[in-house]
Amino acid sequence: MAEPARAPVADAVLRLDGAGVGYRRRAVLTDVDLTLAPGRIVALVGANGAGKSTLIKAVVGLADILAGTITVAGRPARQARGTAAYVPQVDTLDADFPVTAADVVLMGRYRPGRWLRQIRATDRAIATDALARVGLADRARTSFGQLSGGQRQRVLLARAIAAQARLMLMDEPFNGLDATSQDVIVAQLRDLAAAGTAVLLSTHDLRLARDLADTACLVHGGRAVTGPTEQILAELPGTYGYGSQAADLHAARPGR
Ligand SMILES: Nc1ncnc2c1ncn2[C@@H]1O[C@H](COP(=O)(O)OP(=O)(O)OP(=O)(O)O)[C@@H](O)[C@H]1O
Secondary structure (H helix, E strand, C coil), X not given: CCCCCCCCHHHCCEEEEEEEEEECCEXXXXXXXXXXXXXXXXXXXXXXXXXXXXXXXXXXXCXXXXXXXEEECCEEHHXXXXXXXXXXXXXXXXXXXXXXXXXHHHHHHCXXXXXXXXXXXXXXXXXXXXXXXXXXXXXXXXXXXXXXXXXXXXXXXXXXXXXXXXXXXXXXXCCCCCHHHHHHHHHHHHHHHHCCCXXXXXXXXXXXXHHHCCEEEEEECCEEEEEXXXXXXXXXXXXXXXXXXXXXXXXXXXXX
């Protein structure tokens, strides 16, 4: 499948060149090429265990880069801390975290080597605004653990928004969400992209992948193939564990 024209190196917010990613010496994906330009949204799709999370984690140092290169804003990913904001799968977090929603969002303002006491009024204002953007201004003082799963996901998105990063990485942000939380997240991702943020998100929701992203990266069999979302999704039925969902999607496509 032909890959869309790649953004020039200087313009790319995220670029993988022949990247191998995995854990210790075990490669999960090999030879991945991917370029993400400012203001673009790319959807990572693929079956359970295919390696979507691993690819995202490799960018933020939670999985290993075993071959090739990964650069963020032109710098090796390992030296680009602060340039990328990462939203993990919400069910991987300890919900008993003894902190408020506002505290979690404020964490987005921390930088390596910067002490807590250096958090300034402007940081608090940015965090307050981010919480309002995800519709949770009235939950600022609520303990993170007392929020619903969807609200927790929105708080984590607010933390990433507060970081004002050029690259947003989201691992299955729509998993098990109510319609309100899903709508809030979709709207915020669109706003971020419109403001120039590059977004890479993994999802099992093919309809949202198609609606949000004009480019998709299919992860399968240890490799990744990137192309126009319509084209990638057209090749999915039955093959990659998406059977009926992909078939429904094609049936529901306007004008077909
Ligand atoms: N910390 C880890 N150490 C070793 N292997 C891991 C680790 N995390 C994941 N793996 C393995 O890496 C492979 C890819 O997993 P990954 O979580 O990236 O898939 P995924 O596409 O995100 O799946 P899902 O859709 O279920 O979230 C799997 O075989 C998994 O068992």
